[in-house]
Amino acid sequence: MSFREKTAWVGLVSTLLVFVPYFLYVFGLAAKGDLNPGLVAGAFVALVLFSTVLGIASGILVAVTSKDEPKDERDAAIDARAYRFAYLVLAALCFTAVGAVSVLTLVRPALPSARVLAPMFIGQVFLLCFVTAESIRYLTQALAYRRGA
């Protein structure tokens, strides 16, 4: 496996390892109606620390197990394809989220609870959109390298 393919897989796994527990925790709090800024900020600080440690450890692991190679035109083409695809996913998710928030705001009086319209919750939804797009970017890169394209 090449250095860049390894980097892409490691990026994907790290992102999932960091953000899946974070979102499970945060949306769990939201489901219980306990999404207060203190708990979310605490979880976010923990996420940043864990992400930093994991990034350093995985960077060392990839550097030790394979030789770093300068980026060439095929790497740039794969990056561009991955960014393009991730951007489409991000745009689709953001438009969907904006549409959902708009519709929920219109029907707010009929909602059993207005929790889903709390700014803290909406912020987490947009963070989820961004993280999903980032994961798609890593996955697209990793698969392109895997297929040898």
Add this chain to the structure above:
Amino acid sequence: MTVPGAKRRASGAKLGNSIRKLRFEAGEMTQEQLAQRVGVTRQTIMAIEGAKYSPSLELAFRIADAFGRPIQDVFRYATAGGTAADALASDTSGSGR
């Protein structure tokens, strides 16, 4: 006819190359050696050789230069009805009417 190292494009044309043969003729030059000579990674040479990646014009010229051959000896672009040159010739004669 099946062209070795060729990939059928969406247009129905085939992009092929003779890199494997030329490496063999150049004293079993390795993919790594060719990659170093043209300034890309070995994976990129593998992808080009397997017709999974189409190089830029500049890289195609650098590869041809590494073998000391003209570019048409290294890369081929054949349409369903013949070579790209045939297709170009028929287009040119058609547009002149």
